[in-house]
Amino acid sequence: MDKHKELPADIHDRDLMAVIAGDRPEYRRRDAMQVLLSRGSEISLPVLRETLLSQDAPPDLRSMAAVMLGRDVSQERVLLDALKVPAEPAVLRRIAQGLGRIGSPEALDAMSKVRLKSGSRASLNVGFARSLISYRHGLGQYLIPRPADADILRFDHKKAVSLAFETLKPAEVKKIMPQINRELPAIKLSEKAAMCFSCLNSQLWLLLNEEMVGKQAKQRATESNAVMAVVLKYDHCPAGWHAFEYIFSNPNRDNTIDIVGLRPSGVITHFGQVRADKKDAVVSLQTVNSPYALPMAFEAIYNTDKVALKVTRAISSTGAAEGQIRPAVPKPA
Amino acid sequence: MASVKSIVNCLGIDTGGTVSVLGDLFGFIRRRVPADPDGTVTARVSVLGQIRGVQQNHIHVNVIRVGFDALADPADLDDEFEKIDYATYRMRNIYAQVNLGVGRVWHYFIPAADADGMDDIASGDEADDLIAKWSVPNVGVDAFVVRNIDGFLGMASGIPGSCDKESKEDGVLAGDIGRGTEGFARTFAHEIGHHLGLEHNHGGRPDCPDTLNGCNNIMAQTRCATSCGGGIRAASLLANGQGSDMRGHCAVRNGCDV
Numbered sequence: 254m255d256k257h258k259e260l261p262a263d264i265h266d267r268d269l270m271a272v273i274a275g276d277r278p279e280y281r282r283r284d285a286m287q288v289l290l291s292r293g294s295e296i297s298l299p300v301l302r303e304t305l306l307s308q309d310a311p312p313d314l315r316s317m318a319a320v321m322l323g324r325d326v327s328q329e330r331v332l333l334d335a336l337k338v339p340a341e342p343a344v345l346r347r348i349a350q351g352l353g354r355i356g357s358p359e360a361l362d363a364m365s366k367v368r369l370k371s372g373s374r375a376s377l378n379v380g381f382a383r384s385l386i387s388y389r390h391g392l393g394q395y396l397i398p399r400p401a402d403a404d405i406l407r408f409d410h411k412k413a414v415s416l417a418f419e420t421l422k423p424a425e426v427k428k429i430m431p432q433i434n435r436e437l438p439a440i441k442l443s444e445k446a447a448m449c450f451s452c453l454n455s456q457l458w459l460l461l462n463e464e465m466v467g468k469q470a471k472q473r474a475t476e477s478n479a480v481m482a483v484v485l486k487y488d489h490c491p492a493g494w495h496a497f498e499y500i501f502s503n504p505n506r507d508n509t510i511d512i513v514g515l516r517p518s519g520v521i522t523h524f525g526q527v528r529a530d531k532k533d534a535v536v537s538l539q540t541v542n543s544p545y546a547l548p549m550a551f552e553a554i555y556n557t558d559k560v561a562l563k564v565t566r567a568i569s570s571t572g573a574a575e576g577q578i579r580p581a582v583p584k585p586a
Numbered sequence: 587m588a589s590v591k592s593i594v595n596c597l598g599i600d601t602g603g604t605v606s607v608l609g610d611l612f613g614f615i616r617r618r619v620p621a622d623p624d625g626t627v628t629a630r631v632s633v634l635g636q637i638r639g640v641q642q643n644h645i646h647v648n649v650i651r652v653g654f655d656a657l658a659d660p661a662d663l664d665d666e667f668e669k670i671d672y673a674t675y676r677m678r679n680i681y682a683q684v685n686l687g688v689g690r691v692w693h694y695f696i697p698a699a700d701a702d703g704m705d706d707i708a709s710g711d712e713a714d715d716l717i718a719k720w721s722v723p724n725v726g727v728d729a730f731v732v733r734n735i736d737g738f739l740g741m742a743s744g745i746p747g748s749c750d751k752e753s754k755e756d757g758v759l760a761g762d763i764g765r766g767t768e769g770f771a772r773t774f775a776h777e778i779g780h781h782l783g784l785e786h787n788h789g790g791r792p793d794c795p796d797t798l799n800g801c802n803n804i805m806a807q808t809r810c811a812t813s814c815g816g817g818i819r820a821a822s823l824l825a826n827g828q829g830s831d832m833r834g835h836c837a838v839r840n841g842c843d844v
């Protein structure tokens with residue numbers, strides 16, 4: 254059974270390319286592309302471009318190409334061109350996500366033509382990608398609305414546990430910056446005022462956008478929508494960091510700023526506010542009802558002069574809050 | 587010797603009176619012993635071995651297939667089921683090295699329409715979402731097998747994973763059914779190894795272990811198995827210390843006293 258065999262470990266890059274471009278079964282072509290990518294081979298870039306732009310390439314292969322190209326800021330043009338080639342919703346979703354990550358305002362126009370089934374996860378992903386471009390560039394479009402009050406999870410604080418956290422030294426953050434820049438190539442995060450949280454057995458780092466640090470910070474935060482911070486999660490397998498939550502900011506007329514936390518899928522998981530208090534900014538954040546986040550309450554004071562975040566309360570429920578959306582149960586086979 | 591029926595009862599399997607040894611006791615979807623991908627080797631199972639396996643510490647596993655109804659060629663479904671059965675078979679043999687049994691293996695599925703795109707995973711956050719959104723409310727470890735993963739092979743949501751089935755870290759993304767059988771089976775046992783508390787055995791460095799035995803450990807990453815180890819199939823060792831860590835996990839059941 255050919256299907257059950259791995260590709261030989263010593264297969265040459267040229268042979269891999271021939272498999273990818275040939276008429277072998279889709280799983281085999283996908284395997285070949287995975288191997289080529291894992292080698293970091295220089296020839297992988299033209300193969301990825303050609304695959305993504307080919308209407309005849311299998312959708313899974315095109316999706317994979319879109320995912321890989323969407324991590325490289327120099328490939329925006331290819332993704333934009335790919336939007337002109339007919340594609341399955343699964344491929345369009347990956348192109349849009351790539352543009353969300355790396356795209357310029359020009360991408361918003363091109364993405365406005367992407368139509369996916371309303372209410373589907375793919376459509377949520379594409380919507381989030383548009384918002385991400387807009388918030389990154391402070392365009393004031395595709396804004397994420399504040400969730401309804403009823404969707405904020407309340408929980409019994411007496412049954413809460415403290416979330417362990419610590420301030421990170423800039424030198425510690427600097428060490429992982431190359432990885433973070435690969436993960437978020439179009440957002441410059443600051444090494445200052447970073448916090449590490451331990452939730453269950455995961456390590457989460459909250460990093461502020463560089464735009465929220467320094468003299469221009471107040472103006473940027475109060476005059477336009479922005480990506481205020483990103484939470485990154487460390488994975489042991491595969492070892493590395495991935496974006497876990499984006500914190501977007503929506504300034505209000507009363508000098509407060511609404512902040513909304515979203516999973517990279519586009520699901521809203523947290524909501525809170527920043528309000529000015531003398532030289533400091535008081536930050537509060539709570540969990541929004543979804544199966545993706547533990548109920549928590551977070552408060553901190555951000556000293557803009559010292560660029561320091563002081564956590565005054567960080568607690569989490571030990572289980573689901575009343576009324577929280579429970580995990581769905583798969584069907585028994 | 588304990589009867590198959592008494593062992594099956596101990597595992598909490600309601601057979602309705604009839605017991606399929608290969609289906610109920612071994613958890614094979616196809617109720618047949620899967621073929622070994624190395625055509626020169628015949629896969630064999632031992633009823634006595636499995637009874638002994640569950641008379642000692644063991645885990646239960648929920649294999650959750652995600653979006654298989656959207657596979658490019660549905661005619662391949664039987665091959666994919668065999669791949670999952672082979673992963674079960676391999677995991678049982680690998681964990682047996684450290685006296686950890688694999689008891690009940692139950693199968694579940696999430697149709698593509700319900701998975702709503704989660705059958706195609708392209709990043710760690712999507713794997714986190716899948717594991718957080720879906721959960722089987724029993725004591726088994728949730729092992730999700732998706733139609734497609736781009737850019738990595740599998741993921742454990744926490745090391746160790748949680749036994750609280752409402753937690754966001756109560757399962758693993760055990761693999762992508764599009765892969766070759768041997769690689770898929772190795773990733774399956776590797777990710778559940780993480781869930782049971784095992785880290786990569788790469789020492790303090792992110793690359794690979796220093797020794798051949800280390801490179802041939804199931805907790806070495808696949809790229810180490812194929813570079814410094816003896817290949818995907820050979821890299822399936824577990825050390826005694828890893829065994830005691832695994833047996834100390836909250837998902838591990840006491841042996842059946844029958």
Ligand SMILES: [Zn+2]
Binds near residue numbers: 490780786
């Ligand atoms: Zn691993």
